[in-house]
Amino acid sequence: MQLNTKSAYQFDLDGFLVGKVNAIESPKEPGNYVLPNGARFLEPPPDFNTNECLFHDGIVWMIKPDFSGKPYYHRKDRSVKYFVKGEELDGNYTSIEPLQNERFQKFTSTWVIDEDAKAENQKSILRSVRNSLLLETDKYILPDYPLDASIKEKYLEYRQYLRSYTETDNWHLSDPISFEAWKSNK
Known part of the structure; x- marks a missing residue:
């Protein structure tokens, strides 16, 4: 025995069209069709695009984004x-x-790549390094720190180098150098 079917349309719980399904004719009531749960005999409009889906609110079809x-x-x-x-x-x-x-x-x-943000981050890191180097040399310039006057003068010059380090062009492309490295370059 062949069952008669009729096209129906399945909807999800939110009212969005899922797809086409077959409703089977009732063997006890010819002419009546048994719909799967959530299906209706409501043919959707034929055309809708990618990133769109069909929605039926119980009254009208609507195309909504998908x-x-x-x-x-x-x-x-x-x-x-x-x-x-x-x-x-x-x-x-x-x-x-x-x-x-x-x-x-x-x-x-x-x-x-956001080169400006990358450069600003590099500048922030190098400012922190420079500030740490300044902090490390604070003690050497105190009046009561036991240090030869000529070495103390070198530390003052080095600290001036550190302060002016960020004022040169493209300063963020090289790291500030330690006192020992700076002194050997002099």
């Missing part, structure tokens, strides 16, 4: 978000994956 199923990356902090069906993709996210192993990057129309 960015579900793949990761999207925040354009500023690179955090990953997975959108759900019907959720709008705002301008803060892109489907383009950020660069691997690169901390300093920004998104324009693609991910690029």
Whole structure:
């Protein structure tokens, strides 16, 4: 015995179209069809695009965005978000994956290395190194520190080098040097 079927359309619990299913004719009531749970005899509109899904609110069909199923990356902090069906993709996210192993990057129309942020980070690190070197030499210029006057004068010159270190062009491209290395270069 062959069963008669009729096309129906399956919906998920949120009202989004899942796909086409077959409703089987009832053997006890010819002309009546048994619908799978969540299915309706409601034909959807024929055309919708990628990243769109069909939704029926019980009255009308609507085309809603569908960015579900793949990761999207925040354009500023690179955090990953997975959108759900019907959720709008705002301008803060892109489907383009950020660069691997690169901390300093920004998104324009693609991910690029943010050279300015990278340089600022390097400057911050080198300022800390320079400040540590200044702190290490503080004791040598105290009036009661037992040190020969000529060596004390060298420490004062070295400290001046450290203070003016950040005022030269491209200073962040080389590390500040230790007192011993500075003294040997003099």
